[in-house]
Amino acid sequence: MFWGYVIAGYGIAAVVLGTYVVSTLRRGRTLSRQLDPEQRRFLDD
Amino acid sequence: MNRLVADAWRIARKDLAIERSSRVVGSQILPFGIVMLLLFAFGVDPELQVRGGERSILAEIAPGLFWITVLLALLLVSGRSFAVESDDGSLDALLVSGVHPGSILAGKTLVVAIQLALLEVVVGAGSMLLFGVRVDDPLHLLVVMLSTTVALAGAGTLLLAVVAGYSGRDTLGPLLVLPSMAPVLIGATAASGAALYGTGSDGAAWTWALVAFALLYGAAGIVSAGALLEDV
């Protein structure tokens, strides 16, 4: 019974963090393509 | 410095003159407080007694209801305080007059506090009459009411200045004000309970917390006004 809660807790976190990470990386790619290389970074690496 | 205070006072006097002539406080804000009192009496049976039968449940929870009423009235009053200005672009005009934004917020905070205090007197008297609330320690209660009023007025003015000039401010204002003011509400309720009935041993601690909130939010608005209102 306790394992159910543990899995639920870790599961929620995995889904939310995973979705956020994927969407962030995707947005970065889409936006990056639309800009000239010199506009893409705040600092050089 | 003198100029800041003098301008704040001029703006406050002007807002009071507007309120006197528009009669919104008398005809809308105070009736709102009375309506709330009646609603609470309808919602909670005034005959119900707390365990031990010292007083009615309504009297017991009156501090919380009282401050919820004041908090809701704060939304109306501080919203109006800025609506008066942006109706005809007067916030620009105040800035063009060389008024320091700090004076604008200080003047508005004062007027909002005065209006809330009026409401508190009416709703407070009503609670004593209708709910059978009695006051153990009037001086303590006065300190609680004063500091809570200043904290609420300061924060309400500050937070509405954050959204001044934005068209959706009527709906966004409450979203900013209510959660930010919840700690003040909790403290005010606990401290008033202590002042009214001497319940709980934490009244003094909460009262100090309220005084701190009052200083914090009273000063925060004036300090940050330049960043908020410049170039609306």
Place this chain on the structure above:
Amino acid sequence: MTTVEMPPARSVPEHTGSRLTRALGGAVLVTWTLWLLWGLVLSPADVVQHESVRLFYLHVPMAIMSSVTFSITLIGSIMVLRNGSVFWDLMAGVAAEIGVMFLGLVIATGAVWGKPTWGTYWEWDPRLTTAALMFLVYLGYLVIRRLDMDPVVRARRAAVFGIVAFINVPLTRFSVQIWNSLHQETTISLTDTQMDGAQLTSYALGMLAMATFLAWLLVHRFRVAWLEHAMDESGLEKLIRDRRAEGAANEPGGVR
């Protein structure tokens, strides 16, 4: 910085990654593997809380990281008011967004832990109440950042709110102590829990895992925010050209 194969004309990749994020990403993979191994497998179940103690290895590090992000928002807000820094404005917003997400998960995992331990998902306990308020306040901050306003004005107003909002962080952090001292009641606190070595290790690994993850995520998310900012700026340049062209189309001297 001292790469040999770096061509003279900098090649900026079409994504938000870099050697820095790859290094951080590697650290994330290592720390997460160790953390999950210890937290879920190697450490024993608690005497009182049984297996659900494992939720703490996730819950507590995320709670601390959300305080870290809100502190970044505070610092960024102060910097914005001091010198109108665009970097700090974006950083403050990015940190608050990640912080709100972490805090949301903290509340969710706390509720999941509360059910088997307290028998209820939600308890009007000082820590929960103040955390929920903090969540709402920072949600308000994110709303302010999305208002349709002049970016400079909005940055300053958001900064003021970002500073005022921070009062919630110590309030939530010390809520248990504050209410304890006020009510003289005992609340379940972490220090009561008997912790053995493997549990402590799981905590430490959780902290490390979340910290490296936060650093990795902050860099990527900041770069996305910077790209958005750059898009706005280059969009503005185009708008200015269009606007000027609109004037040139009207022959000067013509009153319409």
Place this chain on the structure above:
Amino acid sequence: MSEAASPSDDGTVPPVASPVARLRGAVCVLGGFPALAGVDLDLHAGEVAWLRGPNGAGKTTLLRLLAGLGTVRQGSAEVLGADLTRVADRRWLRRRVGLLAHATFLYDDLTVEENIRFWADLHRSDPGDVDSAMARFGLDGRLRTVPVRGLSAGQRRRTSLAVLVARRPLLWLLDEPHAGLDAEGRAMVDRLITDATGAGATVIVASHDADHMPALAPRVLDVAGGVVRDAPAPGAES
């Protein structure tokens, strides 16, 4: 508070030497839109300049910018020696200009006199100036105690003008000053402009009034697409 400090840091009104305003490539963005898209402009002391151009050309934004409202996103702008990119300078400038905007800046619930006295007090205007300004616009009689909500559009405009006159600005920024006024009122505005320049002030008028303005303003500026150009000399127009 470095409130009194002037941009030149001597605490006094700077000599209103030329130029009163110098803008170079000034860009002003409103709600993501470049209302001013790179304005180059020099204004000299004692000048009357007429801003003309279609609706949405940027006239109002330019006046607001010169009044110290709004920010310069790109380029540079200096008015009365104040650098508009600096907050403290803008604040300093605002007290020295008079802006007559579309909005009348009046409180509906206050009387004409209460309104004028409030604004004049904030400005530390001389009470004598206030009285004469009210008399000048015929507001010292019955209208004095009438709440502004009861005024006609023309009477409101006169009240705003009286506020402006009591302030004795160095730079007058008038947005459609003739709009909504009767013949008598328009004549008052014309006299006001001549008096102001006579006293050494500079006046900029945004107006669609092609009948009135040419006689008043020797300098004509065409505003279009967020930029400003000097209009060709009258004879050169084909």
